[in-house]
Amino acid sequence: MPTIKRPVLLAASAVMAHVPGLLRIGSKPAREIARxxxxxxxxxxxxxxxxxxxxxxxxxxFIGAIHPREMGPRPHFNRLVEGGQRFGPDGEIMPEREFLGLMALADQFKLMKLAPEIGSAAAAALEQHPLSDALKPQKLAAAIGDPMAENARGALALHLGSGEYxxxxATGHSEDANLAASVIAxxxxxxxxxxxxxAHLLRLNKIDPASIEYVIGCSEEAVGDRYQRGGGNMGKAIAEMAGCGEASGAxxxxxxxxxxxxxxxxxxxxAAGxxxxxxxxxxxxMPKLGMKFEGHLKHSMPxxxxxxxxxxxxxxxxxxRSPVIRLDHVGRHKVSSGASAEAILEALVTAPLDGMGLTLNxxxxxxxxxxxxxLTEPQGSGNVPERNYRMLAAMGVRRGLFGRDAMQGFVAQRGMPGFAPTQGHVASAFCYLAHARRALDDGGSARRVMMMAKGSLFLGMMTGHSDGMSFILERNGG
Amino acid sequence: MDPHTQQTIIDAVGKHGRDNLIVVLGTPSPEAAAIAAETVTIGDPTYAGPLAETRLGLTVYHILEEQVRAALDPAIYDQQVGLMAESLDMPAIAAAVAGVRAAISHEGK
Known part of the structure; x- marks a missing residue:
């Protein structure tokens, strides 16, 4: 039997793609445009x-250039960060032409065609990209064509944010809704x-792509065909594109x-070796792009x-040296846990802390x-992170750890303002991994960070339950 | 309030009658509570669903209002709602829903 090994968070990255043109094929905008x-x-x-x-x-x-607590007062959209750069310590914000090029490079079945001027601009920009060796933009030439002809055959039209074509x-299969152009997009x-x-993670941290043995995809999209709608393995598809030749995945x-x-x-x-x-x-x-656009339009915001x-x-x-992932007590929302806010937080937060002999503090x-x-308030969805942090603080009050007057301090000290786009799984703690790694590194300010997420399983109509899980990252040797 | 939920409420009114129903909201902010309360009384103010311009005139309260709390078993209320009562802005939420009720009763007169 191999001995149990301590797993650590070796590295984390975060990237964005600014795609105002793809926004119109997000689920909500597409439905409203049809009307x-x-x-x-x-x-x-x-x-x-x-x-x-x-x-x-x-x-x-999001890309690690500033901490969420350093974002300054709201509103942010009309008060830009001075000297904000495309590339940050954890990744980048990619412009839409280049990202359309990247999507075409991801398309091995030649379904996507870029207009000549867009495709050429994307190829030229990606040639200059720090990851050009890994992304192989020279292959883009094959994706440059006559999109109008494709469009005439019923393909999904793609635009820039400016409206430019x-x-x-093209659809992947004319009789399979799971391979429709909108799904492939x-x-x-x-x-x-x-x-x-x-690819950014590997380059920024000088990690040999061949040293990655397995890639687990945790995206929201379902990859498959009519016989296996959620067949999957985005993990392996991403491993291939990022050059991890020795990896498999799921x-x-x-x-x-x-x-x-x-x-x-x-x-x-x-840990198991x-x-x-x-x-x-x-x-x-992509389906979540523009999900709450009506609130932004109503309030005259971009x-x-x-x-x-x-x-x-x-x-x-x-x-x-890297932060340790504590596997001895992970939080999990069991079938029997109960659905009240308190029951969920007990399962995810206080049960693992109790197990370790720790408190919320x-x-x-x-x-x-x-x-x-x-993004959420203009459409009436409120301040989600603040609500979560106030509930955690209320747990502390109910457990007698501190008085109600200390709730605000708890929220300010151990919480942070929300900074993630409304991309479900990405916004659910995952976006903070690179920040957490920094906070737990030498010179960082934290000893323990808890990562927790909840999922609305009931939306899929197979159970009335939600789910959730948490784990604690701890300073190595601390 | 999403269109599906609005339809569920319309169906419930059809089945049980409006006088036999009370809507108990669980919305986490005063703004959302007011919109939901308006939706089930004078109609969906966002015009997003089937209750747009439909006056159901249902009786509506929020789970955090005193009248609701007093009507329920204290132990179960604490177990199911206690944490939310502790962490949300209870007075503002209660005032928002009471405000909608007051406006409607005033209109009725």
Whole structure:
């Protein structure tokens, strides 16, 4: 029997793609445009430029250039970060032409055609990209064609945020709804952004792609055909695109919560000695683009849900310095746990803490649902992270750890403002991994960070339950 | 309130009659509570669902309002709702829903 090894979070990355043109094929905008075609014009009028997306404080926090607590007062959309850059310590914000090129590179079945001027611009930009060796943009030539001809054959039209025609995506199979162009578009956007996150992680941390033995996909998209709708393995598709030739992979599905069980499974594989290095990758969710656009239009704001977010992490054997993933007490929402807010938090937070002999005060930072409230509040969905942190603080009050007057301090000290795009699984703690790794590294401020996520299983109509899971990251040798 | 939920409420009214129903909201903010309360009384103010311009005039309360709490078993209430009562802005939510009720009763007169 191999001895149990301590798994650590070796590295994490976070990337965005600014895709205001793909926004109109997000689930909600597409449905509304079908009812009222004039909406297209309003979306174009209210779209953000790339510079505005780069200078947006929550996006700078997403790529690690600033901490979420350093974003400054709201609103952020009309007060851009001075000197905000496309590339940050944890990844980048990719402009839409290049990202369309990346989607075409992800498309091995030649379904996507880019208009010549868009394809050429994308190829030229990707040639200059720091990851050009891994992404192989020279292959883009094959994707440059006549999208109008494709469009005439019933393909899905692709546009830039400006409204300019960018290309077309053919259906994968005329009789299979699971391979419709709209589905392929979602899956290509997911694969391309996930591969971009993993490729950045490998380069930024000087990790040999061949050292990755397994890639677990935890994206929201379902890859498959009519006989296996959620057949899967975005993980392996991303491994291939990111150049991890020695890896195989599989997917973990659990609605928005998926990244946390994926991380726990990755850490368990390492602990058991099955693999030495396992990557966990969540690509961007195209259906969620523009999900709450009506609120933004109503409040005369730019349509801010115009960016895909993707996150990658590598879990490895103990290197003596990276944060340890505590597998001895993970939080999990059991079938018997109960559905009240308190029952969920007991299962996810206080039960594992009790098991370790710790209290809520022993966790320096909680990473929970970190949706940017500037995206959710205009549509009446409130401030999700603040609500979560207040509930955690209320747990402390109910357990007699501190008085009600200390709740606000608890929220300010151990919580943080939401900064993630409304990309479900990415916003659910996963987006904070790279920040957490920094906070737990030498010179960092934290000793323990709890990562927790919840998933709305009931949306799939197979159970009335939700789910959730959590784990604690701990400073190595601390 | 999403269109599916609005339809569920319309169906319930058809089945049980409006006088036999009370809507108990669980929305986490005063703004969302007011919108939901309006939706089931004077109609969906966001015009997003089948209750747009439909006056159901249902009786509506929020789970965090005193009248609801007083009507329920204290132990079960604490177990199921206690944490939310502790963490949400209970007075503002109660005031928002009471405000909608008051406006409607005033209109009725």
């Amino acid at each position: 009222d075609a004039s909406l297209v014009g309003r979306l174009i009028e209210n779209s953000r430029s790339f510079d505005e997306a780069v200078g947006y404080a929550p996006n700078q926090a 960018a290309g077309a995506l 979602e899956n290509l956007a997911c694969k391309a952004s996930g591969a971009l996150a993993l 997917d973990v599905k659990n609605f928005c919560a998926a990244p946390i069980p994926a991380m726990v499974i990755a850490a368990s594989l390492v 099955v693999f030495r290095r396992v990557a966990v990758v969540g690509g961007g969710s 349509v801010l849900e115009d960016t895909l977010g993707a996150v990658a992490a590598v879990v490895s054997e103990d290197d003596g 022993d966790i320096d930072e909680y990473a929970t649902e970190l949706h940017n409230p500037e």
